[in-house]
Amino acid sequence: MCIREVFFSIFVHSHIKSYCTLIPRANGWLQNNLDIYLIKCETVEKKVTCIEDVTNDSCMFLPKNHHAAYVKGLRLWYVNVTGTRKLALESMAPSEIGYMNVIPKCIDASGKYPKYEHLPETYAAINAYLAGAPLEGKIVTIETVPLKLPRKQWKSFEINPDETYFPDEYLRHVLNITRIYFRYGEPEVELIGAQDFLPDFEGSSHWPPLHHSTPRYGPISTAINKVKDWIQNTNVCIWVWYISLITQVDPHVYSAH
Numbered sequence: 001m002c003i004r005e006v007f008f009s010i011f012v013h014s015h016i017k018s019y020c021t022l023i024p025r026a027n028g029w030l031q032n033n034l035d036i037y038l039i040k041c042e043t044v045e046k047k048v049t050c051i052e053d054v055t056n057d058s059c060m061f062l063p064k065n066h067h068a069a070y071v072k073g074l075r076l077w078y079v080n081v082t083g084t085r086k087l088a089l090e091s092m093a094p095s096e097i098g099y100m101n102v103i104p105k106c107i108d109a110s111g112k113y114p115k116y117e118h119l120p121e122t123y124a125a126i127n128a129y130l131a132g133a134p135l136e137g138k139i140v141t142i143e144t145v146p147l148k149l150p151r152k153q154w155k156s157f158e159i160n161p162d163e164t165y166f167p168d169e170y171l172r173h174v175l176n177i178t179r180i181y182f183r184y185g186e187p188e189v190e191l192i193g194a195q196d197f198l199p200d201f202e203g204s205s206h207w208p209p210l211h212h213s214t215p216r217y218g219p220i221s222t223a224i225n226k227v228k229d230w231i232q233n234t235n236v237c238i239w240v241w242y243i244s245l246i247t248q249v250d251p252h253v254y255s256a257h
Helices: 019-031 051-057 082-088 119-132 151-156 222-232
Strands: 002-007 034-050 069-080 097-102 106-108 137-151 165-167 171-186 202-205
Touching: 019 069, 019 082, 019 097, 034 097, 034 137, 051 165, 097 119, 097 137, 106 137, 137 165
Parallel strands: none
Antiparallel strands: 002 069, 034 069, 069 165, 097 171, 137 171
C-alpha cells in the first residue's frame, strides 16, 4: 500500500514560511520512520480561508468568507517495508532529500508581459547543467510546479520559486517552473526528459475559442494507451512514479475559482 505524509509551512505574523523550511521537517520525519521506503515527493496546493484549513485532512474546499489563498506544501509518498526487505532497509542510512528549482529563462521583457522559453528549452538547459554539476544523489521526482503570480509581481520579473502563499486574485498569471527532488547519496549524472500524452479530443461546437462551449475529450484510458505504445517504441528508462497528471488552462477562459 502506498501512503503519504504531508507537511505545510506555518503562519508567522500573517505570512507563510518559505518552501525550503519544509525539507528539514520532512528529513526529520524520514529519520524517525525507518520502516518505509520513499517513492515520490510531491508539491501539493491547498485553497484555504483560515489557518485551520491548512492542517485539516479534508479533500474539499468549503468557502467561509470572501477571502481565500493558496498554500503549497510537500507530500511524501512511501510504501511500508516488511520482512527481508525491512532488514535490508534498516542496514541503510535513513533517506534524506533535497531539491532544485529551475525557472524558465525570460527571453523578452520588453513587452507588456514577459515571455519565457518553452519547457523543452528549459529541460535542455537543465541537462547541460547536470552534465557538469550532477546532483548530490539520485533523482526521486521531477515535477512541473505552477506559481500563481499576482499581476504586480509578474510585471516586476522577480520570481521566488519557494513562495508558498498566493492570494486568490482574479488578475494573476501562472508560471510553470521545474522542481527536481533527489535522495542524497553518491553524485550521479542523470539527464531528464518529458513526454506529454492527451486523451482523444472528441470535438466542440465552438472550438476555438471555448466561450459558452464545453470541449469533449475521451477517457483517460485513451491517453494511457498512447503511453503504452510510446514506451514500447522508445529506448528510455522510465520510473513509474515519475508519471503525473497535468492540468492545462485555456487563457481565454481562465478565471478565479
